[in-house]
Amino acid sequence: MKQFLIALLRRVLLAFKILSRVVLFVLPVPLLMVYVNYHVDCSGLFQGDVLLRTAAQQLIDGENLLNFSQMDERALLKLVAQNLTEETEPEVLAIGSSRVLSLHAATAGSSSFYNAGMTGADSRDVMTSYYLFAREGHxxxxxxxxxxxxxxxxxxxxxxxxxxxxxxxxxxxxxLGMESDYEAPDPVQTWKALIDPAYFQGNVAYWMRNRGSQVAYTEDGEATPFTPVADSALYDQNVVVKLSDGSVIYDKPFRDTSVEDATILALTQASSxxxxxxxxxxxxxxxxxxLFGRFVAYMQQQGSRxxxxxxxxxPTTYDTVFYQYETEGQHTGFFQVEEWLREFAAANNLEIYGSYNxxxxxxxxxxxxDGFHxxxxxxxxxxxxx
Incomplete structure (x- = not known):
């Protein structure tokens, strides 16, 4: 009986050794697959759109990029916030619509500045733009x-x-701790891609194609349109430039619009x-x-001034709209905003600058x-x- 137990123990130990060697040989393969599929991620399942991911990192690294008009601004902002580090996070953040996008770091008065303004930003965009940075600890x-x-x-x-x-x-x-219909998405289907051999093959091919390249490509071989531009050429471009501080320099034709043409455009914009x-x-x-009050309080609670x-x-836009207000009673909501804002700022001891007038x-x-910018x-x- 004793010899039987000794023989059985030897077989178990031998089986364990064999199994451990197999595991040591096989285990790195799925681990490598998971690592590559997550970090290379040519379809943007985990890291975001490939071209925008590259653009976000270039902005963080201090590059100014061409072709702002082709960027998905909201997706880009999310990627910028996600990829910031403690060293690159901005001390000063501007939020709003395109009407703030011309505010550069020098005018803002801070070298640690990022302009998170977005074209057409509504209240949801403005609030979530700050939230993206706060959510990531920045x-x-x-x-x-x-x-x-x-x-x-x-x-x-x-x-x-x-x-x-x-x-x-x-x-x-x-x-804000308010009720909403938000439900966290089920990650199961997305995470399955981590162990997908076909996705692994695609990611390896993508990595090989981009290795050592100064130009980023998608999995379909599309080159990024968001190419860097030297500081000396910023004001010579015929496309809008996205600066590394998040602000923009409009294209040369738009910046060279005459006062007369800008006034005509302002009059047209006033009509709509x-x-x-x-x-x-x-x-x-x-x-x-x-919501406005709660949002401001939230930012202050986070520690932001x-x-x-x-x-x-x-002036042409404002005067036209004001004339319609006085003679026809239009735009009443618009003309209530500034007075309310000044009262809100005074009541909450906030700095307030500028005027719509x-x-x-x-x-x-x-x-x-033009009429708005x-x-x-x-x-x-x-x-x-x-």
């Missing part, structure tokens, strides 16, 4: 909050179709003023006011690109920096 010391009038309106036409309602629902639930997130904006929304900024409209700021038509060289006339 809370800015100071927030320059460019408040567009439509942020105080909650009608159906105050929202932009490009905003992310799921991210906004998450923000309401996780940041309400269509810019303000259709039916007859009075301030109680719901929007409540909040400065409010109102960027002006072109260009005459208050002594601005001329030459200070504007003040020139970057004119922002310092009403914003002293942080």
């Amino acid at each position: 809370v800015p010391d100071t927030v320059i909050f460019c408040v567009d009038p439509w942020l105080l309106y909650s009608g159906a036409d105050s929202y932009d179709h490009r905003s992310d309602p799921e991210l906004y629902a998450e923000f309401l639930q996780q940041a 003023f309400d269509s810019v997130n303000m259709e039916g904006f007859t009075e301030l929304s109680d719901e929007a006011i409540t 909040v400065a409010l900024l109102m960027t002006p409209f072109h 260009p005459h208050t700021l002594e601005l001329e038509p030459a200070d504007f690109f 003040v020139r970057d060289t004119s922002i310092e006339k009403f914003f002293p920096g942080v």
Whole structure:
């Protein structure tokens, strides 16, 4: 019996040795597959869109990029926030619509600055832009909050179709503690790609194709349009440049628009003023006011100093809209916003700069690109920096 037990033990030990060697040989293969599929991720399942991921890292690394108009701004901002480090996180963050995108680091008064403005940003975009940084642990010391009038309106036409309602629902639930219909997505199907041999093969081929290349390519071989541009050539481009600080330099033809042509454009934009997130904006929304207050309080609770900024409209746009307000009673909601904002700032001890009224700021038509966007060289006339 004793000899039988000894023989059995020897067989068990031998089987264990064989099994352990097999495991040591086989285990690195699935681990390597998981590592490559997650980190290379040519389809952007885990790391985000390949081209935008590359662009985000280039911005973080201090590169200025061509072809801003081809970027998915919302997806890009998410990737920038996710890939920041403690060394690269901004101390000053600007949030708002395209009406703040011309605010550069030099004008903001900080070398540690990122402009998170987005074209057509509605209230959901603005709130989630700050939340993306806070969620990743990159809370800015100071927030320059460019408040567009439509942020105080909650009608159906105050929202932009490009905003992310799921991210906004998450923000309401996780940041403000409000009820929402947000449900965390089931990750099972996505995570299955980690052990997919076919995806592994595609990722290896993608890595081989991009190894040592100065140009990023998608899994389909598409070259990135977001190529770096030297500082000396920033103002010579015929496309919009996305600066490494998140702000933009508009294309040369747009910047060279004459005062007369910009005024004509401003008049045209005034005729469709309400269509810019303000259709039916007859009075301030109680719901929007409540959310605005809670959002500002949330940023302060995170430790951010909040400065409010109102960027002006072109004199022709403003005067036309004001005439329609006085004679026809239009745009009543718009003309209630600034007074309310100043009262809110005073009640909450917040700094507030600028005005929607260009005459208050002594601005001329030459200070504007068009009816909605003040020139970057004119922002310092009403914003002293942080």
